[in-house]
Ligand code: B12
Ligand SMILES: Nc1nc2c(ncn2[C@@H]2O[C@H](COP(=O)(O)OP(=O)(O)O)[C@@H](O)[C@H]2O)c(=O)[nH]1
């Protein structure tokens with residue numbers, strides 16, 4: 083019987099004290115309409131809280147939205163915590179206000195994709211479908 | 218390395234188990250049976266509390282508030298939050314965690330968002346199986362939140378040991394109107410947001426309306442966000458659930474069997490619709506070239522025994 087394949091599960095997180103949530107919400111709704119199961123955690127979550135949520139929800143992708151400038155510390159910490167918790171196969175992507183100059187270091191740290199202002203939902207959806215773990 | 222990495226291992230195993238039973242089949246069934254065996258061997262006796270009601274009534278906030286009180290008393294608490302999948306895209310936006318604090322270091326808590334996926338009936342097919350796995354993982358108190366919409370109530374009423382219907386301050390009148398449906402299956406009707414004007418009025422309207430029937434549900438007035446009446450509500454829940462005995466677990470298995478049957482039929486209907494077989498058969502029945510009885514057998518394997 084032609085059963086639909088399992089939707090890709092994505093956690094959309096807002097780490098740290100950043101209160102800009104428009105982008106995260108636009109993305110959450112947009113990805114739902116693209117067929118993803120999107121878990122939105124709300125504002126001001128710690129890295130440990132995001133890791134625990136990613137594990138409890140058994141997501142394939144964690145997407146962080148950061149417009150506060152705290153990406154350089156928060157994102158590498160998130161990747162290493164996920165790895166330490168046995169969730170190293172979860173794809174980590176980020177978006178928001180992340181200067182070009184900071185990107186190589188983040189990519190080095192294991193952030194698979196970085197999406198700035200003007201990104202379309204279709205771009206993000208295509209990237210996640212191509213890069214999220216298969217099951 | 219974070220201090221909680223080891224802690225998270227247990228939650229990860231449970232989380233992956235729930236994902237596994239979201240894909241129905243013999244492997245999922247084996248996993249569910251193994252979980253049942255664990256619960257029987259360990260003499261588990263989880264209490265499953267259903268929460269239903271309109272979006273925005275405060276179900277997630279209330280589950281979180283009840284979980285906090287129960288956890289403070291040393292109970293191990295899980296929340297399963299079910300939201301509908303989009304029929305068009307198959308995707309879902311699961312936002313209940315926004316209302317539920319994270320406790321990354323506490324293995325006595327577990328929260329999982331569940332999309333209804335193919336379930337035509339809005340209580341996810343996997344809901345019962347998830348409660349069985351969660352019980353085996355050692356959680357005593359399991360909240361299952363589901364959007365109140367038509368058929369979902371029947372599913373959650375079948376699964377839950379104690380069913381809460383949650384209303385906002387605007388409720389009362391409208392609850393009266395649907396009395397025949399929800400209130401028949403509710404164990405406790407909760408008017409939430411007692412911190413807001415109108416809540417007391419809604420509570421009073423409900424009380425006068427409900428006082429009539431025998432076996433009427435309990436009534437509670439609480440504020441999930443201000444923390445008013447939560448301890449009392451938990452006590453009422455425990456009272457209502459106290460008599461369940463071993464019935465709780467068999468109830469969950471029954472709910473899973475029904476969900477599996479519904480899932481099977483839903484898949485057949487999707488298949489027959491997608492392949493065009495449904496439309497073709499309907500045309501043939503209208504044209505008189507096929508019978509209804511023969512078509513039910515051909516499409517869905519339904520064999521009707523002759524009328525007695
Ligand atoms: C609207 C806005 C606000 C609103 C926010 C409302 C809200 N609820 O979101 C308000 C007025 C509250 C606000 C406040 C502040 N803001 Co402001 N704000 C903006 C503004 C103008 C637009 C942001 C926005 O909503 N864009 C629309 C959304 C849809 O776009 P987006 O978030 O970029 O998301 C897109 C992509 O980035 C990507 N994306 C985003 N997240 C993710 C995640 C993933 C996983 C992926 C794949 C993609 C992705 O996809 C989205 C769709 O294309 C920006 C400037 C700008 N041009 O970005 C400043 C800006 C972000 N704000 C800024 C600042 C400094 C502040 C304040 C500190 C200002 C102050 N002194 O009061 C406060 C702090 C608020 C707080 N608590 O954190 C700075 C940040 C500077 C920095 N990072 O170095 C900016 C860049 C302005 C500037 N040039 O100085 N702000
Ligand atoms: N004033 C007040 N607001 C509440 C209360 N409980 C929930 N809310 C708010 O009601 C909205 C919906 O709550 P939520 O728990 O998400 O409702 P759900 O859709 O039924 O799960 C949120 O903005 C909550 O903060 C309460 O007791 N008092």
Ligand SMILES: [Mg+2]
Pocket residue numbers: 276277278298312313362
């Ligand atoms: Mg909710």
